[in-house]
Amino acid sequence: MQSRDYFELLPPAWLSHSVEVFWCQKLSEHAFFIPQGVFDLILHSQPIGFSKVDDQLSIKQIPAGTSILGQQISAYTLYSKHPQWIFGIRLKPFSFLKQQFMSSLEVKNTIESITQYLSHSGYLNDVLPLLTQLNEDHINIEIQVLIEKITPWLHSQFIANDYIISERLRAETNAILNARGDIKISDMCETFSISKVTLRQHFLDNIGLLPKELCKIWRLNNFLLHSQSATQTLTESAINAGYFDQAHLNREFKCLLGQTPKRYLKSTEPHLNQGFQAAINNRFIGKYDPF
Numbered sequence: 001m002q003s004r005d006y007f008e009l010l011p012p013a014w015l016s017h018s019v020e021v022f023w024c025q026k027l028s029e030h031a032f033f034i035p036q037g038v039f040d041l042i043l044h045s046q047p048i049g050f051s052k053v054d055d056q057l058s059i060k061q062i063p064a065g066t067s068i069l070g071q072q073i074s075a076y077t078l079y080s081k082h083p084q085w086i087f088g089i090r091l092k093p094f095s096f097l098k099q100q101f102m103s104s105l106e107v108k109n110t111i112e113s114i115t116q117y118l119s120h121s122g123y124l125n126d127v128l129p130l131l132t133q134l135n136e137d138h139i140n141i142e143i144q145v146l147i148e149k150i151t152p153w154l155h156s157q158f159i160a161n162d163y164i165i166s167e168r169l170r171a172e173t174n175a176i177l178n179a180r181g182d183i184k185i186s187d188m189c190e191t192f193s194i195s196k197v198t199l200r201q202h203f204l205d206n207i208g209l210l211p212k213e214l215c216k217i218w219r220l221n222n223f224l225l226h227s228q229s230a231t232q233t234l235t236e237s238a239i240n241a242g243y244f245d246q247a248h249l250n251r252e253f254k255c256l257l258g259q260t261p262k263r264y265l266k267s268t269e270p271h272l273n274q275g276f277q278a279a280i281n282n283r284f285i286g287k288y289d290p291f
Helices: 122-131 137-160 167-178 185-191 194-204 211-226 234-240 246-257 260-265 274-285
Strands: 007-010 019-032 039-044 047-050 058-062 066-068 075-091 111-113
Touching: 007 137, 007 274, 019 137, 019 274, 039 234, 047 211, 058 111, 075 137, 075 167, 137 234, 167 185, 167 211, 185 194, 185 211, 194 211, 194 234, 194 246, 211 234, 234 246, 234 260, 246 260
Parallel strands: none
Antiparallel strands: 007 019, 019 075, 039 066, 039 075, 047 058, 047 075, 066 111
C-alpha cells in the first residue's frame, strides 16, 4: 500500500521469517493506530509522544532515536510537535528482538526508547539523518537506501546471534492468524495437544500477549475489513468476522478502540489511516510472507 504519507516495502527473503514489512509514515501532529498483533521497531529523527486510547491525558515522551513499540491490546496515538517521517520495521508476533535488556512483557501496551542500547551500531546512526531528507517524489528509492543501511544490523540480530524462532510458537500463532481470530482456545489446545496453562505461558514468554488477546485483536482487524463492504450491515460484518452478535462486537470494539464501531466508522480515522487498512488485508491474504 502506498499513499502520499505512507509507503511500505517487503523485506529480503532472508529476513521474511521475522520481519513482515518495512514501512515509512509521515507523522504530522498525531496519528491514530489500531493494534495489529505485531511489534514495530521505529526510527524517528525527532521526539515523539505516545498515549493509549484509554489514557489520552497521559502522554509518554520518547527522545529522538530508535524505539520499540510493544504489543498493544488497545488503540494508541503517536504525536510529533513538528512533521516528520518515521521509519518502521514490523516484526512478526513471535519474532520480538530477543535482547537481555528488555522482554516482550516490558513493552506491552507502551513504547520504549532503545537508542542507548544500540550506540555501538554505526548503521543506526547513519539512518536518522536520512529521515530528515526524505522526499515524497523519490520515496521508493530513499526507503531502499534506508533498508540497505539497517539490514546489516538486523542481520547481526537475527542471524549472527543464532536467533531461533520456535516452530511450535509459529504454528500456534498461525492458527489464530488463519482463523482471523475466530478460534476457541480449547480447540487450539486440542490441536496442539497442549494444556491451556502451557499455551498461555508460550505466548506470555515469547509474545507478551495472551492467546485470547491476540484472538481479539485479529478478530477486530477482520471486522474492519468486512466493514468496508457497502453490501453488509454492521451486524452482518460482525457475524462474518466471528462475533456472536452486535453486542459482542460493541463490547470488544470499545475495549480495543475506546469507542463504538458506529462512531469510529463515521469518523475520519478509517480514511486517514489507509496504511493500516492495507496492512490488515495484506496480512490476511498472505501478501506478506506467511508467518
